[in-house]
Amino acid sequence: MLVFWQHGYETTSINDLTAAMGVTTPSIYTAFGDKKRLFLEAIDMYAGSPDDLQQSLDQAATARDAASAMLTAAAEAFTGETTPRGCMLASATASGSTNSADVQTAVADVRRDIIARLTARIDKDVTDGILPVITSSSTLAAMVVAMIQGMSVLARDGMERESLQKIAGCALDGWPDALQA
8 A cells, every 4th residue: 555655557567566465476366366455445544434434424523623634634545654645545546547547436426425425414404404505515515525535746846744734724724613604
């Protein structure tokens, strides 16, 4: 996972993977079939369980609290001491080559799922009167994911955690509330 995270899908070679994993090339092919399948497994490991995401969204007092937790976690993860800087979802497929279109689609599907789940959580707040009825829940959810992906780029550029946390705070300052209706 860390090799893909640091170098991206296309530029990571089988030799890079065997060296990092301490296995032989045939072992990778036996266990995963090919590099793409190994990458998709790494993405699943990185992104975590959709059920865990859903549980954290459900347990948050409000959608804003859920978004805040997501942004804070991103700032921490993107500046970890034992991981590459930035987000694996953003950096692993950054080259955009047509050779990896199916891999890019898989990564985009992960982001779409996050947006859909956060949208549903925001919709709940609209229904509960916490957010104004005019709230575009899908736009608000996409904004959170866009902020996370932008923070990833800034982290890869060397921005420190504290600055990323301030950016997250700025994003949340624009969060609507029922009084704005």
